[in-house]
Amino acid sequence: MTAQKNRPAIGALLFFGVAFALASIFTFAAVQGDYGLFRRVEVDAEKTVLKEELARLQTEVARMENLTQRLSDDYLDLDLLDQQARDVLGMIRADEIVIQ
Secondary structure (H helix, E strand, O other), X not given: OOOOXXXXXXXXXXXXXXXHHHHHHHHHHHHHOOOOHHHHHHHHHHHXXXXXXXXXXXXXXXXXXXXXXXXXXXXXXXXXXXXHHHHHHOOOOOOOOOOO
């Protein structure tokens, strides 16, 4: 009778080594990959910034539409027209004094 040594089979070690390597690769990809958790946090932060910018731009567009409508032929706001002439053309009234 021969004495058998109790050592793990090389096949089993190889199997668990490959399984551990694959699990490590997939875990790394799930956390830091192109579609991982860190990228998700970055995308959510960028989404928040872009939503704030969109709200700011929509407010600016609404303001500009209001000014455009107030200077249209259908509705003319004389105070706004006076302000625009002063700002763009640098005009003043004859009874005004300019201090610089």
